[in-house]
Amino acid sequence: MSKKVEVLTDRAALVSQALELIISKMETAIAEQGRFTIALAGGSTPKPLYEAIASQNLPWDKIHVFWGDERYVPPDHPDSNQLMARNAWLDRVEIPTANIHSMPTDEADPAMAAAKYEKHLQEFFHSSPGEFPSLDVVLLGMGDDAHTASLFPHTAALKVKDKLITVGNKDDNQRLTFTYPFINAARCVMFLATGANKKPALAQVFAPTADDLAYPTRLIQPKGELLWLLDAAAGSDLNKG
Numbered sequence: 608m609s610k611k612v613e614v615l616t617d618r619a620a621l622v623s624q625a626l627e628l629i630i631s632k633m634e635t636a637i638a639e640q641g642r643f644t645i646a647l648a649g650g651s652t653p654k655p656l657y658e659a660i661a662s663q664n665l666p667w668d669k670i671h672v673f674w675g676d677e678r679y680v681p682p683d684h685p686d687s688n689q690l691m692a693r694n695a696w697l698d699r700v701e702i703p704t705a706n707i708h709s710m711p712t713d714e715a716d717p718a719m720a721a722a723k724y725e726k727h728l729q730e731f732f733h734s735s736p737g738e739f740p741s742l743d744v745v746l747l748g749m750g751d752d753a754h755t756a757s758l759f760p761h762t763a764a765l766k767v768k769d770k771l772i773t774v775g776n777k778d779d780n781q782r783l784t785f786t787y788p789f790i791n792a793a794r795c796v797m798f799l800a801t802g803a804n805k806k807p808a809l810a811q812v813f814a815p816t817a818d819d820l821a822y823p824t825r826l827i828q829p830k831g832e833l834l835w836l837l838d839a840a841a842g843s844d845l846n847k848g
């Protein structure tokens with residue numbers, strides 16, 4: 608794993624740096640593989656990045672979009688991660704519908720939806736059960752409780768090591784989430800974190816030792832690149848290890 612931490616002056620600088628990095632990785636992936644695969648984060652932080660991506664002239668037919676986590680709500684629900692990404696990016700560009708790989712939230716049981724998305728991923732990547740395919744970029748945020756995707760502190764999802772997708776739990780609300788071994792199979796994991804409220808969690812995530820189950824972001828140790836983009840409010844004074 609190679610790890611890099613960049614502290615940018617503000618959110619605008621962070622968005623601009625994330626955009627540049629994503630376009631560079633996209634160009635490399637398309638040159639090498641003819642396509643680029645990215646998993647999106649939910650939450651509030653990535654929205655301006657999605658708007659910035661939408662303003663670019665990119666080879667949309669070669670870009671495949673997945674989600675690292677999803678709230679178990681219909682796709683038009685205000686809490687839907689898919690809805691946010693569609694409004695900010697996907698509905699604004701000519702990306703083929705078949706390239707948008709949203710997480711299903713219409714099964715009676717979220718575990719069935721998780722299994723369905725896992726099967727979809729295996730078909731897309733031509734992988735077998737037990738194999739962990741590599742996305743080009745997994746974009747992640749981090750909550751101020753150090754959760755990432757929908758891997759929340761002290762939840763059963765943190766113990767799942769044999770699947771790509773599982774059911775996460777936030778205050779008894781179920782969600783779908785990438786498992787941490789699937790995230791760790793990515794070629795590049797890019798975290799975006801802004802705001803002073805993330806500082807205490809970041810200190811634990813970057814500490815040499817701490818409880819991984821209390822600070823789930825610590826479990827993200829990809830085989831490829833790990834990039835942290837922080838604004839000054841989140842990243843100043845951080846011991847970047």
Ligand SMILES: O=C1O[C@H](COP(=O)(O)O)[C@@H](O)[C@H](O)[C@H]1O
Nearest residue numbers: 648649650651652748749750756
């Ligand atoms: O709940 C979520 O929040 C985290 C972090 O969100 P942010 O609002 O602090 O940016 C996000 O990574 C995750 O995808 C989302 O479901």
